[in-house]
Amino acid sequence: MKVHVKLSTLGKLCLGLMLSLAVSADEPQTDARTFIPNPPKAKENFSPTQKCIEPVDIMRSNHGEFLKHHRDDTMHRGVRTIKYSLVACINCHVTKSADGNYPSIKKGSEHFCRSCHTYAAVSIDCFQCHASKPIEPFSR
Amino acid sequence: MNEEISPTQNRRDFLKTTAVVAGMTVAPGVLLYGVSRAHHADGAVTSDVRWGMLIDTTKCSEGCDKCVSACATEHGLTEDVRPDIAAQWIRKVGVRDKQTGKEYSLPLLCQHCEHPPCVDVCPTGASFKRADGIVLVDKHICIGCRYCMMACPYKARSFIHETLENQKPYSPRGKGTVESCTLCVHRVDNEQQPACVEACNKVGHKAMLFGDLKDPNSDISKKLKEVRSTALRPDLRLNPGVRYQGL
Numbered sequence: 001m002k003v004h005v006k007l008s009t010l011g012k013l014c015l016g017l018m019l020s021l022a023v024s025a026d027e028p029q030t031d032a033r034t035f036i037p038n039p040p041k042a043k044e045n046f047s048p049t050q051k052c053i054e055p056v057d058i059m060r061s062n063h064g065e066f067l068k069h070h071r072d073d074t075m076h077r078g079v080r081t082i083k084y085s086l087v088a089c090i091n092c093h094v095t096k097s098a099d100g101n102y103p104s105i106k107k108g109s110e111h112f113c114r115s116c117h118t119y120a121a122v123s124i125d126c127f128q129c130h131a132s133k134p135i136e137p138f139s140r
Numbered sequence: 141m142n143e144e145i146s147p148t149q150n151r152r153d154f155l156k157t158t159a160v161v162a163g164m165t166v167a168p169g170v171l172l173y174g175v176s177r178a179h180h181a182d183g184a185v186t187s188d189v190r191w192g193m194l195i196d197t198t199k200c201s202e203g204c205d206k207c208v209s210a211c212a213t214e215h216g217l218t219e220d221v222r223p224d225i226a227a228q229w230i231r232k233v234g235v236r237d238k239q240t241g242k243e244y245s246l247p248l249l250c251q252h253c254e255h256p257p258c259v260d261v262c263p264t265g266a267s268f269k270r271a272d273g274i275v276l277v278d279k280h281i282c283i284g285c286r287y288c289m290m291a292c293p294y295k296a297r298s299f300i301h302e303t304l305e306n307q308k309p310y311s312p313r314g315k316g317t318v319e320s321c322t323l324c325v326h327r328v329d330n331e332q333q334p335a336c337v338e339a340c341n342k343v344g345h346k347a348m349l350f351g352d353l354k355d356p357n358s359d360i361s362k363k364l365k366e367v368r369s370t371a372l373r374p375d376l377r378l379n380p381g382v383r384y385q386g387l
Contacts, residue, residue, distance in 0.1 A: 075278050078185035078270060080329050087309045129279060129314030131307050 037119040039112050042092045053083050063089075067126075086126065091134045105132035178272065178331075178352075190254075190273035191323055192353040192381035193337070194360050194369060195246060199347035202245040205232050207348065210339030214324065215311040219302065227298035227313075229321040230336055235387075244387065247336065247348070250275060250296040250321035251372060251380030258288035258297065258320075267318075273353075273381050274325055279317040288318055293373050296320045323381075353381065 045051050052059045054066075070084035082088045093112040097103050103110035105127045109118050113132070117124050178189045211230045212218060219226030230249040236242070256275045258267045266281035267288045277288075277297075289297045297320040300313060307313050310326040324334035332338075337348040351360030369383040 071280065073184070075276070075280070076268065076270065077183075078179070078272070078325070078329050079183040080326075081183055090309065128303075129307060129312040129317075131309040131312070135309055 037109070037116045039115040040093075040095050040097075040110065042112075043095060044092060086130055090131065094133050102133035185270055185272040185329070187271040187273075188354065190353045190381060191252070191328060192273070192351065192360060192383065193252075193323075193334075194349040194363055194383050194385060196347045196349070196385045197244050197246045198386035199345050200245050200247065201345055201347075202234070202243070204343065204345065206339040206343050206345075207247050207336035208232060210335045211321075214308070214335035215313070215322075216306065216308045221302045225301055227300060227319060229296075229298070229319070246384060246387070248294060248296070248372075249336070249382065250323070251294050251378070251382045252321075252323060253381070254379035256378065257291040257293065257376075261287045261291040263287065270325075274323045274328070275320075276322055276325065277317065277319055279312065279314060279319070282317040284316040284318060286318060292320075293376055293378075 042052070046053050054062070059066075066084040067086055067089075070079075070081075071086070073079040074085070094102055095112075097110050103114075105111050105114055109115045111132065113124055113127075178185060180186055208230055215229065217227050217229060230247050233246055233248045235244040235246065237244075252273055252275045254273065256267070256269055259269055259275065262268075263285060264281045264283055266278045266283070267275070268278060269275050284299065286299055289295075289299060297318050299318050300315050303315045304313055311322070313319055324332070324336075327334060333341075333350050337350045340346065340348045349360050349363060351358040353361060353364070355361055364383065367385050369385045370387055371378070371380045371383055
């Protein structure tokens, strides 16, 4: 009885090993399929010494907070400064793709916001209402 | 005794002179501030202004809907899926005096009340009045309950039923929220006139006058002092920012 149990466990172990080997054999393929975010470059630098309105690592982790804070300031208090404004972000960061059109926010990964958000699996609802591309001529 | 009095006199003199000096130094600052009193130093709007509009119904032409189309263009109010339920931020209303048969035509938009019923009833605080009197919907907070639409005596608000695309950057709009005339807040904050007023002036009717109701020297305040104007449904005592002349 004891031997039988041991044999079955051994069988399971073997199966597990084989499976893991199979997975590792597949790994290069998975890598090729894995989407790595490659957001397009912005139109211009904020200043000669600084790329964006804040250092890039701070922007990467805190841009949501900045936008949310600014949206309340704009909506309720009428503060219309360019810094942290979603419209300003879009104007600078959303660039035309190779075919001369602005990339879609709904499909693909070419749109600046979408490239990372698809990778991080974080849905963005901003563009259900807000414009996802710069519109020219801009009324203001 | 003298010794006790003299310090008091000195203090008085000191206060007098400081007051004079302070007055002199503050005066240029006050003047500078007066130019841009619509905004705080940090860019926030203040209650020193109250934006309003005077609509001269005698100048408003019956067939003209330039204000309506200008609004639709400015804010992208076209509805492709179901045009019959498109948002109406401003519309032309025909009024007929039953006794005399006299017909009027007037643009009806959000009246930007001092005591807005839409703000009173909003359960989430999405409907609010800005410091400068502009009544807005914060669509980030709006849950689309449409209570404000029921509360508004002017039927000024619209609900968005369908998914929208290609919204204007300065006028975000979306499905499931209520919206109304913003008095072109993005333009007003940039010291421009609302799109409807601009369009009306452009055609030469000049039936809409926009300005600061709290500034006694503004064109609108001067005209309001001069002509007889009325609010719509004055019995409700909402003190709208939009007033009508010649009704």
